[in-house]
Amino acid sequence: MDKKNKIIIISLLSALLIALCVLVVEMKSTEKKAYQGLTEIEEDQNMEVENDDNSQYIDMSLEKDIEAHFQEDGIDHERVAYCITDLEHNIKYSMNEKDEFIAASIYKLPLAMLYYDKVNEGEYTLDSTFTYSGYMHEDAGVISSDYGIGSQVPLSDLLNDLIIYSDNDAGHILYENLGGWKEYKEAMTKYTDSISENYYTMDNVTTANTMNDVVTYLYDHKEDYKGLIKNMEKAEPGEYLDRDTQLSMPQKYGMYDYALNSVGFVECNTSYSIVVLTSLGDKGADVMANINRIAYEHFK
Known part of the structure; x- marks a missing residue:
């Protein structure tokens, strides 16, 4: 082989080697980007296991499937928080779980629980009545349609309308009877020790x-x-968290301005609770429905 041919062959091999190196670098870069896409919110995502014996039931595919949905639909992670708890094994999957969001009407769930506790403890009965004062009127709803200012409203009606119709006047009557907004907030901490920075404000x-x-x-x-x-099951069945699954699941929804939230639980092969908070406007309905669909497919 003459010198000229050797030079040509060496040049071709060098070019091929360079091309292969570039290809490898590009593949690694693409792989890195894909990995970053799937792990973009790892710092905000958490997985907690209350019992080490249940660590065998951890399955990170749930968070990966939710993140894949976020990537596909271009969802702003900072405007969504969720907690999904495997109720059989006490494993919690979450994102932005400590970030504050506007609660809207989901505050009415622990408010109702406080009164069911009081009925169970004998402090009230469902026939107990509460005064509907003028300052408790917020907007048109079932309570304001059925009762005039100054009326005595039965607790049974207040609890039903509070959850089924998310009646704001019912909520106002009930938390004022506890002493006011801040007193209600203090009372409901019997259900949680996860209190955020601005929790005790009027917000x-x-x-x-x-x-x-x-x-x-x-x-x-x-x-x-x-x-x-039962009332949670009657409130907007087939909507919000339940929109894509159609399970008639018990949930409490809330909306205010750009905030759209819901909280509930699903009883299936592995029962789970779910909380989704959003500040995405109407887009929040799609996000919460998809997250719950993914969770149901995971646990059913």
């Missing part, structure tokens, strides 16, 4: 962690809250 804020504690407590003591759970 209606919450976190996914806080509401996860509440709904987990509800599930663990569901025999004490049969009436409440």
Whole structure:
């Protein structure tokens, strides 16, 4: 082989080697980007196991499937928080669970629980009545349609309308009877020790962690809250968390301005509780429905 041919062959091999190196670098870069896409929120995502014996049931595919949905739909992670708890094995999967969001009407779930506790303890009966004062009127709803200012409203009506119709006047009457907004907030900490920085202000804020504690407590003591759970099943069935699964699951939804939230639980092969808080406007409905669909497919 003459010198000229050797040079040509060496040049071709060098070019091929360079091309292969570039290809490898590009493949590694693409792989890295894909990995970063799937782990973009790992710092915000958490997985907690209350019992080390249950570590065998950990399955990170749930969080990966939710993250894949976020990537596919271009969801802003900072505007969503969720907590999903495997109620059989006490494993919690979460994202942004300590971030404060506008609670909207999901505050009414622990408020109702406080009154069911009082009925169970004999402090009230469902026939007990509460005064409907003028300053408790917030907007048009079932209570304001059925009762005039100054009326005595039965607790049974207040609890039903509070959950089924998310009636704001019912909520106002009930938390004022506890002493006021801040007194209500203090009372409901019996269900949680996850209190955020601005929790005790007059702002209606919450976190996914806080509401996860509440709904987990509800599930663990569901025999004490049969009436409440039935009302949760009647409130907008097939919507919010339940939109894609159509399970008639018990849930409490809330919306205010750009906030759209819901909290509930699903009884299936591996029962789970779920909290989704969003500040995405109408897009929040798609996000919460998809997250619950993914969770149900995982646990069913």
